[in-house]
Amino acid sequence: xxxSVRGAVVEWDAWIRGRRKQAPSIKELVRNQxxxxxxxxxxxxxxxxxxxxxxxxxxEGLVAWPAQTIAKGHAAASSFGQPETSEEPVSTANTFQxxxxxxxVKK
Numbered sequence: 585x586x587x588s589v590r591g592a593v594v595e596w597d598a599w600i601r602g603r604r605k606q607a608p609s610i611k612e613l614v615r616n617q618x619x620x621x622x623x624x625x626x627x628x629x630x631x632x633x634x635x636x637x638x639x640x641x642x643x644e645g646l647v648a649w650p651a652q653t654i655a656k657g658h659a660a661a662s663s664f665g666q667p668e669t670s671e672e673p674v675s676t677a678n679t680f681q682x683x684x685x686x687x688x689v690k691k
Contacts, residue, residue, distance in 0.1 A: 595608035
């Protein structure tokens with residue numbers, strides 16, 4: 585009998601590390617895998633129900649649509665701080681960034 589059980593690593597890991605006395609049986613592995621699949625299916629059902637309910641609430645006007653905000657000014661900046669590396673070391677608070685070094689050109 586060949587059984588392919590995904591996610592059985594947890595049971596085997598517990599046995600190998602001594603957290604359980606008996607090695608997991610095939611029956612236990614199959615039962616746990618079926619349980620995991622059952623829970624995943626239930627989670628999908630709940631998520632689908634929530635999405636349908638949310639769409640219905642948007643259509644009926646019970647919930648406002650998410651605001652489409654556009655960042656302006658300094659909040660729209662893509663990066664902060666020094667864009668280039670400095671030759672001088674920089675130290676502020678608990679951080680330290682060493683200065684950059686470029687080797688001299690051979691003559």
